[in-house]
Amino acid sequence: MNNLAKNGFSPVVSHQKKDGTTWTVKEKILLGLTPKDYLAQQFKNPFNWILAVIYAIGLPIIIGRFIYGLGWVTHSSYDYPWGLFLGFGLFTMVPLSASGFMMGTTVELFGRKDFKPIERLGLLNGLLGYLFAVVFLQIDLGQPWRLIYPMFVSLGPAAILFLVAWHVATYLSCQVAELVPAFAEWMGLPRAKKFIKSMVLGLTVAGIILSTLHQGALGGLFTYAPGKVHPLWYSSPFMWFHFFCSAIFAGLSMLIVVSTFCKWFMRWRCDQTFLKSLDRLTLGLSKGAALALATYLVIKIIAIAHDNDWSYIFTGWGQWFILEISVGVILPLVLYTMALRNGSPALARTSAFIAVGGIVLNRLNTALITFNWDLYQEIPHWREMVIVVTVYATYIVVYRAILARMPILFSWKEKPDQ
């Protein structure tokens, strides 16, 4: 599409075509191209071919999961009841999607209107991340059709997962509402937009509360397993705070990563406001991420001191822990700080990629790698991995499709520029 844009193609930015007539919904969906051009466009993109391969292998396996049961796609481990679906899909996707509530807070609550150009991307990143975390959860649950049981059929309100279930559900609706304006602009429904605008403060505050609690609750879930999670990754009083605090820089770094991809691969879709402010915004986000990283590092150390886990540092697990902290926390912290000092968005982007990797490592460490450190390690079944890749690919497809259409990276105009 970037090539197309170079050759003079201008994407849909308003209800009206240049000649003054209105775009139909179908035309909007096809990005203002003719069906033939649109398909040709899709075929030319090598990334779509990769996706095709992933689906060719992954879809049958996902279907198999529901026909033959979980035992067919996982090792059916009693000792590792949670595998990659939750270890990656839930525990990693959710913190990486914390950008939604943070951009809402920054722009709507703290009145930092200068972050406006990236606010919607932050919200969308949040919404999609949560949505797909739920998709992963649905694949992992033994009886996904009973997902509403904890809400309406049989309530276990004292359980942490109960809180997670309720909060993620409420927060998802919150995020959908926050993105209604973008959808309303695209579809031409000004009333819906106005309605949401009137309650945006309430939505944002609700978002903060829910996010604090369920991000923390994901950490809290592991406090049920004091003997199973390795002591260096475990801390009964601090666990929730570790998860919450790391979600802050995870969300911000993910937003930098996604905006970088947008700048590279979807430049045609970004408007000048977005492109021009992106470097400044990247540094702004970096500042937040650096602060969160520093706080996180401190509370990690406090937790070890508090639980007196120093003796573990010198074991093999301790070295693994130090590796995770150095590469996943200290390195991005140093790079972000340097980027801020030198005013270098490129360095900040590098740092963001590393920080995202660090979070993935941390969550996998807690949920899988150091879990049952006393027993044995288990490598997930290959079918499990294929499903994870397939679902993640779908996440990217949906992400891309929305970015290409709705006014996320550009602002909707009353009339196209001539």
Place this chain on the structure above:
Amino acid sequence: MKKINRRSFLKGGLAGTAVVAGTAVSKESSASQSFGGYPDSMGVLVDFTKCVGCRSCEAACNKEQGLPAPDKPFDDMSVYDEIQHNGQKRRTSEKAYTIVNRYKVKDREAGPVFRKFQCNHCNEPACLTSCFVNAYTKTKEGAVIYDPTVCVGCRTCMIACPFYVPAYSYSSPINPVIKKCIMCYDTRLKFGRPPACVEACPQEVMTFGKRKDLIKIGNARIRSNPDKYIDHIYGEKEVGGTAWMYLSDVPFDQIGFNTHIGEQPIISYVKEFLTIVPMVLTIWPALFTGFHLLANRKEALKNEKPSGKE
């Protein structure tokens, strides 16, 4: 390796905003330590010095609970040589609610120790507290039973159980559920009868009775034979106390018991998080609306004097 008692320090104090949390947390967590189970609940005392590893209990349980036929018959003793995952011995599964394992112990006259193993029916079950659909019930008789019709299959209870007891019927695509020992509640315990495995044992390894009497019996046995028994009833205090308790003549950590498990019930580790919930719910809205007003005041001022910073 030394394990650390994580609860021995003060429980709150994240500095700053957590002052309120500090007081709330310590109150709640001390309250959580008092529940010691129902006063007249039943239990089983297992004496490993008597067990010969005949696997009659495994067979009895299979029959009583209507479980599928085992891979190897119950009189096949080669199961004791089975090794799974990196040296792990057999464990409970969807087909077996109880398992006997053999532990070779150096210089023990009587040879190896056989250890029967099933759900311990904790006084404050971790499985119960972690389930978000409340599938588990601790009955007044002491059994921890389970309602498969509401189980969603999140498997948090398997994460939470400190003894690695609950198994899951992964093989079923339509109706996978948690599978574990229910202390023969439906068929026996409810009517005051001992569990099937207890009755089936030819060696009378297991004594069925009121939990508090069993502790007395256990202590009496240790006192009458102090050279033989380890001076500890495993399960009397572990994770808040369990209905099934154990006597042994070799140190418990040599026969597969987790001796670092602590005396706190699992829920006490979780309370730390649970207590911040109401706090966030009450303080956050006011706090952040306040921030919003402040920020916007700044903006209003800025509009008057455009030279304001940022």
